Amino acid sequence: MADHPEWPERYQSDLSDAGFDTLAVRAGQLRTPEGEHSEAIFPTSSYVFSSAAEAAATFGGERRGNVYSRYTNPTVRAFEERLAALEGGELCAATASGMAAIYAVCVAHLEAGDHLVCSRAVFGSTNVLLEKYLRKFNVDITYVNPLDMDAWKGAVRENTRMLFLESPSNPLIEVADIRAIAALSRDAGAMLVVDNCFCTPAAQKPLALGADLVVHAATKYIDGQGRCLGGAVVGSAELIDPVIGVLRSAGPTRSPFNAWVFLKGLETLSLRMKAHSENAQLLAEWLEAHPKVTKVNYCGLPTHPQYELARSQQSLSGGVLSFEVAGGREEAWKVVDATRMISITANLGDTKTTITHPGTTTHGRLTDEQRAEAGISQALVRISVGLEDIEDIKKDLARGLDLL
Known part of the structure; x- marks a missing residue:
């Protein structure tokens, strides 16, 4: 301090x-x-000085202090x-x-x-x-x-x-x-x-x-x-x-x-990240076993190509995963649209679970060629796993997956 x-x-x-x-x-x-x-909270744009000399010294860096809230x-x-x-x-x-x-x-x-x-x-x-x-x-x-x-x-x-x-x-x-x-x-x-x-x-x-x-x-x-x-x-x-x-x-x-x-x-960052990671691990394992899911991207899964590397440089696997469904954009959108609890939004890191279709949202401004080079298919769905009961998250995703 x-x-x-x-x-x-x-x-x-x-x-x-x-x-x-x-x-x-x-x-x-x-x-x-x-x-x-x-x-x-200090909701102020500027700061008051006791004299012109003090203001000059602060602005000139000779005295430590706040000058303007764009600065400090x-x-x-x-x-x-x-x-x-x-x-x-x-x-x-x-x-x-x-x-x-x-x-x-x-x-x-x-x-x-x-x-x-x-x-x-x-x-x-x-x-x-x-x-x-x-x-x-x-x-x-x-x-x-x-x-x-x-x-x-x-x-x-x-x-x-x-x-x-x-x-x-x-x-x-x-x-x-x-x-x-x-x-x-x-x-x-x-x-x-x-x-x-x-x-x-x-x-x-x-x-x-x-x-x-x-x-x-x-x-x-x-x-x-x-x-x-x-x-x-x-x-x-x-x-x-x-x-x-x-x-x-x-x-x-x-x-x-x-x-x-x-x-x-x-x-609360440490507590939340542990809880996010725990829920994400359980969801990734459930998705990996689902017959309508062709691929799950989550570094906490032993099947992830960089699983051992992740374990060596991360203490937690994190709360974000993505998966590909059997089909393409139509099937991916069907899974997204069938949710009733999960929030359809591109934001992530929230206590609330969020879902998005990267190919048309977060990476929608990329060209088809750029998306292909990055490996982002139209069948891809991204989930930021929140802190709700994991069974409720699974149930909400199952609404769409079971329709495919």
Whole structure:
């Protein structure tokens, strides 16, 4: 926690050797002299100074303090300190959304003439951001199979500055070898950025596996209840400082209220991720045995191609899975439309189970060729498994599967 000399010493906890669950509840705790138990929200755009000299010193960086909430806000800072502690990073930069986090990383660390190697198995909006906007600034991009180390090695060039991947990937739950890709990145003098949205630090810590930066859509599991948009970037001070600079100038920063909601979400993150993973495991096993399901993608299944790798770098298998039904889009839509309890929405990481058809939603803006290369068929359905009774989730999916 940052030092606040005007606050009583007893409000400043030493968490240097605290466990994950303690950090999730106590790290970054900001308690004012009012003595509030729950962290306060600071819904203010600006801050008042006692004199012109104090304002000048603060704006000039000679005095530590808040200048403007696009720059710093106490509630946002509390979230940043807590997530950084959980990921094992020095600093965190909170953003307005997960896509803003990826955008800020690219703008901060790439320039015209640079080369980016990206997994072909990424969220559809990530692909659109890179292709439609980053290429306009003369950043070259090569997409590779995230599971093929020879493809990663072959794609690296002299001007490669960044490698980017999701693991597990959306929506096929492919698990990339983060350690091996991190070693390749270091040898190339590039940085590795890992989207840790599906696992969160409760299930996977990419920085400990060698990654340089971790990005999050806090909108998903970090919130956990589908209430707010937000994102984050975590890493070393050296790599986060330029990201903060982009956020201050361009403005895709986190609101104090959303930061407070995410602070509360982090407190229960470990418990929720364990429950999500338990339900997802049971559902995956049930789906794998269903006669109308031709394939299940879930890294907790021994039949998953990267099962052993997932066990070596994840402590939990996560709450998202996907499966293919016998047939194509018509049959997949029939399963989706037959649900009565499960929410038809592209969001994930919620306490409520959600279902979507990736080929026409999350990855609908990709070309047919891009979807084919990524392995996203029209028969694919993605489930974010919530915290309802598992038998009720199975029953709801059975409504459509039994019609096929």
